Amino acid sequence: MNIMHFSMPKISYFSPFIYETTFLNHIIYSFSHVFVDQKFMAIFSILFGASTILYLNSLKRKGFKRPFWFYFLRNTWLWVIGFFHYAFIWEGDVLMLYASCSLLLYFLRNYNSRLLLILGFLIYLIPSFSNVYLISNVKNQYSERELSKISQKWYPDNESIQKELDLFRGNYDDQVNYRLEDRSLKKSDPIIELKEGIFILDVFCRALGMMIVGIALFNFGVLSNLLSRKFYLKIIYYGFGIGIPISLIGLFLTYQNQEDYMYLEFLSRIPNNLATPFISFGYIGIIKYLFDNKNLKYLFNRLGNIGKMALSCYLIESIIATFIFYGFGFGFFGYLSRFFQILITFLIWSIILLFSSIWLKKFQYGPVEWIWRCLTHFRLFPLIRK
Numbered sequence: 244m245n246i247m248h249f250s251m252p253k254i255s256y257f258s259p260f261i262y263e264t265t266f267l268n269h270i271i272y273s274f275s276h277v278f279v280d281q282k283f284m285a286i287f288s289i290l291f292g293a294s295t296i297l298y299l300n301s302l303k304r305k306g307f308k309r310p311f312w313f314y315f316l317r318n319t320w321l322w323v324i325g326f327f328h329y330a331f332i333w334e335g336d337v338l339m340l341y342a343s344c345s346l347l348l349y350f351l352r353n354y355n356s357r358l359l360l361i362l363g364f365l366i367y368l369i370p371s372f373s374n375v376y377l378i379s380n381v382k383n384q385y386s387e388r389e390l391s392k393i394s395q396k397w398y399p400d401n402e403s404i405q406k407e408l409d410l411f412r413g414n415y416d417d418q419v420n421y422r423l424e425d426r427s428l429k430k431s432d433p434i435i436e437l438k439e440g441i442f443i444l445d446v447f448c449r450a451l452g453m454m455i456v457g458i459a460l461f462n463f464g465v466l467s468n469l470l471s472r473k474f475y476l477k478i479i480y481y482g483f484g485i486g487i488p489i490s491l492i493g494l495f496l497t498y499q500n501q502e503d504y505m506y507l508e509f510l511s512r513i514p515n516n517l518a519t520p521f522i523s524f525g526y527i528g529i530i531k532y533l534f535d536n537k538n539l540k541y542l543f544n545r546l547g548n549i550g551k552m553a554l555s556c557y558l559i560e561s562i563i564a565t566f567i568f569y570g571f572g573f574g575f576f577g578y579l580s581r582f583f584q585i586l587i588t589f590l591i592w593s594i595i596l597l598f599s600s601i602w603l604k605k606f607q608y609g610p611v612e613w614i615w616r617c618l619t620h621f622r623l624f625p626l627i628r629k
Contacts, residue, residue: 292457367452552609
C-alpha cells in the first residue's frame with residue numbers, strides 16, 4: 244500500500260477516480276482495497292503488541308529489576324528514529340505512532356486475555372462509531388463554504404495536483420521543509436482541524452486496538468503456533484468468509500457514492516475497517532497453517548531474516564522508494580501507473596530479502612536494530628558474529 248503514497252498524489256491512495264483512471268488502475272485499486280489496505284497494518288500492530296510481551300519477558304529472564312525503564316527508553320528511541328524517518332525520508336512514518344501507543348500497552352499487559360481481546364476490538368471500532376456520529380452532526384456545525392474544503396480534498400483541482408507533483412519531483416530541501424513547516428496557522432481552520440482529528444483518531448485507535456488484540460492472541464498461543472492446524476483452518480475459513488464480502492460491499496458503496504464527498508470522508512472506510520480483523524486473521528491462519536510445510540522452510544527462513552531486522556528493512560524500503568520516486572533521485576513521482584508500482588514493489592522486496600540474508604550471515608543484528616539496542620542499554624553490543 245505504501246508504494247501508492249511514495250509514487251502518486253496522496254488522494255490516489257484513497258480514491259481511484261483522481262489522477263490515474265484507467266481500467267487496469269481500477270482493477271488494482273479494487274484488489275488492494277479488499278485484500279491489502281489496512282490488513283497488513285493490522286497484522287503489524289498485532290505483532291507489535293505481542294513483541295511487548297516478548298521483550299518484557301526477555302528482560303525478566305535476564306534478571307533486569309526495572310523492566311519499565313528499559314521498555315520506556317526503548318520506545319522513546321523508537322519515536323526518535325521515527326521522527327528522523329518522517330522528517331528526512333518519508334512523511335508516511337508509523338514508528339512515532341507505534342512508540343506513542345507503547346506506554347499504554349505496558350500498563351494493560353497483565354489484564355485478563357479475554358478482557359484485552361474485547362477492549363482491543365472496542366478501541367479499534369471507535370473511529371467507525373465516531374464517523375457515523377460526525378456525519379450526522381457536522382452539517383449543522385459548519386457552513387457550506389467550510390464544508391467545500393472537504394470536497395476539495397476528494398476532488399482536487401489540477402493546480403493542487405500539479406503543486407504536489409512539483410514538490411516531490413523537486414529538490415530534497417523543499418521536501419524536508421514541507422514536512423517540518425509550521426502548520427499552526429492552518430490549525431485555526433476548523434475544517435482542517437476536523438480532518439486532521441479524524442485521521443489521527445483513525446490511525447491511533449486502529450493501531451492501539453490491534454496491539455491490544457495482539458497481546459491477547461499471544462497469550463492464547465495463536466501467534467506461537469501452539470494450536471492445532473484445525474484451529475488455523477477455521478480462522479482462515481471464517482476470516483475470509485466474513486471479511487471479504489464486507490470489504491467488497493464497502494468497495495461497491497465507494498464506487499456508488501463517488502460523487503458524495505461527505506460519504507467518502509466519513510463513511511467510505513467503515514466497511515473495510517470492519518472487514519480488516521477478519522481478513523487479517525485469515526492471513527495469520529494461512530501463515531501458521533503452512534509453517535510446518537517442509538517445502539516452504541527455505542522461504543520462511545528468508546522471511547525470518549527480514550523479521551529479525553524489520554526496522555532496518557522498513558527504513559531501507561523508504562530510502563529506496565524515495566530515491567526512485569522523488570526529485571533527488573530518479574524523480575518518477577506521478578509518472579508510473581499502479582501496475583508498474585507493483586513491479587517496483589517486487590524489486591524492493593527482492594532487494595531486502597537478499598540484503599537481510601547476506602547481512603545476518605556476518606552480523607548478529609540489523610544495522611538500525613544494533614544502534615537501537617545500544618542506545619536503549621547505554622552500552623555497545625558485539626555486532627559481528629563469532
